[in-house]
Amino acid sequence: MSQHKEKPMRLLRGDEHSNYGLEHHGLSNLNNIYWNLNTPALYEQAIRRHEAILGHMGPLVVRTAHHTGRSPNDKFIVQESSTEKDIWWGKINRPIMPESFDALHRLMGLHLQAQNVYVQDCFVGASPKHRLPIRIITQNAWHSLFAHNMFIQATPEELLNHVPEFTVIDAPKCHANPAQHGTNSETFIIVNFAKKLVLIGGSSYGGEIKKSIFSVMNYLMPQKDVLPMHCSANIGRDGNTALFFGLSGTGKTTLSADASKTLIGDDEHGWDEDGIFNFEGGCYAKLIKLSPEAEPEIFETTRRFGTILENVALDASTRRVDLMDATFTENTRGSYPISYIPNATRTGMGAHPTNVIFLSADAFGVLPPIAKLTKAQAMYHFLSGYTAKVAGTERGVTEPQPNFSACYGAPFMPRHPERYAELLGNKLDTHNADTWLINTGWSGGPYGVGKRIKIAHTRAMVNAVLDGALKDVPLETEPFFGLQIPKHCPGVPDEILNTRNTWPNPADYDAQAQKLAGMFANNFKQYAEQTTPEILAAGPSA
Incomplete structure (x- = not known):
């Protein structure tokens, strides 16, 4: 059997490896830090920890409790001098004070002291000019798999020298005290552009991880005259690129995942002087009432090992999922690597x-x-x-x-x-x-x-x-x-x-x-x- 390089894959104890940047988050002395586990290893962790169920044909089926979608009223941006003049403050971009952020940052560090912690070092942005190294630190193994699916995976060689420019800490069981921390509820999603750090607490919905990094790119890219876009993109038979802008449920993913076209990406892209590039390495498709006749490429991903099915109904005895069942939410979701779409480009780029x-x-x-x-x-x-x-x-x-x-x-x-x-x-x-x-x-x-x-x-x-x-x-x-x-x-x-x-x-x-x-x-x-x-x-x- 071939021997794999251990450093990016194995469990590292805090006393073995204390200089991976976790000391800034109060996490350097943890006993169980899992670095860059691959898909099978994360399956084992998620199932062993009762975070997920193995579905028929191999998808990982998870529940996100009462948070079955994003929590827009719980999203904040730290108001500080280096960025406050650039932010569109208001109902969408709510300010929160640095002191509140720091208090929640400390709280998360304390909370995770008694937990297993999973780290994924990866990238966002397929363009070599604009690629951003990121680190996703999670309390749940399936959230680490979500990051592994959704972002651009680093090679073993890249992992050896990976220095994140932005970090996300995600701890669903860590809750804020609104009176103490200035939040609207126990849930919080806070971006601190000065510290290049995102905190997510109180929500198990995987989309918060993905969208927080999208918000980061939406702030950074205009500084380079790059247009960040909430759109899907594909390449036609004649080589021409098309963009599909739209909100959830309008058909971005469905219409771009066409067997006769080459898929660039289904949700988030940049447009620079060279063309279009995908921000992500995966897809996050809405699955309710998905049919093999109307959307065969996406349907096939729901039966793949490595796919995460969020809040999809499951027969407990047969382990078969029912994509027509909205018992838990209309917002059922599937997270899978973009390579599961057979006609997706491996470069993530187009003209x-x-x-x-x-x-x-x-x-x-x-x-x-x-x-x-x-x-x-x-x-x-x-x-x-x-x-x-x-x-x-x-x-x-x-x-x-x-x-x-x-x-x-x-x-x-x-x-x-x-x-x-x-x-x-x-x-x-x-x-x-x-x-x-x-x-x-x-x-x-x-x-x-x-x-x-x-x-x-x-x-x-x-x-x-x-x-x-x-x-x-x-x-x-x-x-x-x-x-x-x-x-x-x-x-x-x-x-x-x-x-x-x-x-x-x-x-x-x-x-x-x-x-x-x-x-x-x-x-x-x-x-x-x-x-x-x-x-x-x-x-x-x-």
Whole structure:
């Protein structure tokens, strides 16, 4: 049997190895520190510690208790002199004092003294120019596997000289005292840009680890004139790159994971002077009602050794999972290495995009299935970042609710949205990318009345965009948003392209469209003073 290098893989005792940077976190004298364990070793730890169950065909099935999604009200940024002028302070980026951060940092060190601790040294950013070495320190073995899946793995040689520029400490069982620490609850996710450190406590949801590093990249990259993006990306058969912006549930992962395309990544990317690069080394797909017919590549990952299934229902006797079951949450998730998608590029990089697509799941049933955007409209919709919540998904939501999230990712954007919009505008100008708005939501009426646009039709529209089949198609302008709608699209019935034609009563559509246009205009008031007249004029007539 071949002998593996032990240093990156084995259990190191605190007295053997005290200078790996853990002394800054009160962790240097721990008895059990597991450094850079691989997937089988982390499986053994997670199952032995009763953190997870082994599912049929090999996935690791875990529960995240009452935190089945992110906790936006518990996210903070330390307010300190070196960065405070750059932060977009407000409801999303809440300030917390350095003293509170330091107290929680000490508390986490004390809490972990009696725990096993797992360390993953890895990277974020596929571009060699912008690659950031990071360290993820976790209390749970399955969280260490999550980091192993989601970030870019270091080679054994790289591990020997790995010096992290940012560190995440994740301890779900460590809780804050709101009165003492200035938090909103016992849960806390705090970024300290000065100390290059993230603290996560009180939540077992794996996405907090991933998104905290995304927030770090969203702060750092604009300093290099790199646009950080909440988008998926793929490469077409002709070699052209496409970007898919969108909030959760709009189809970023589904539409980019196409067997006929080469996947760059499903969620987080940078756009620099050389092109597009993935931030991550894995995917974090939403799994509820996933089917092998509609999404075969993603479905196959749910039956792989190494995949983590969060809050997916499991038959205790057969160990088979049920992806249709939302008993624990609608937000069931799968974490897996991007290499599990057979057509994914191993470089994590692509050329400058030819097409940029904004995805919106419009539950009001107003937006057209596809529209071509002008440069000003692209900027308007990027700043708006619209999708909709449907009735029944949240307590008290009885009709569709608009969800405006600047840059299609406001919760992860530390800087003002105008900075990211400025970078996008410069990129679009420099590289002449076409921009499109695609509605993956409802047509023929709002949610509960109309029907969701067929995924087969949406895929046909995406393929038409990427293959250049819409370049010479005549366009018509709808009156409420000024969007230019193709009159024909291969593989899509002409009658559904203009959403107004799908409603039984066109007057009802007009009233609904006017209502949604007013919501857009009201939301955009916050950007009116910073943006240009051309972008303001590109919005809907409300």
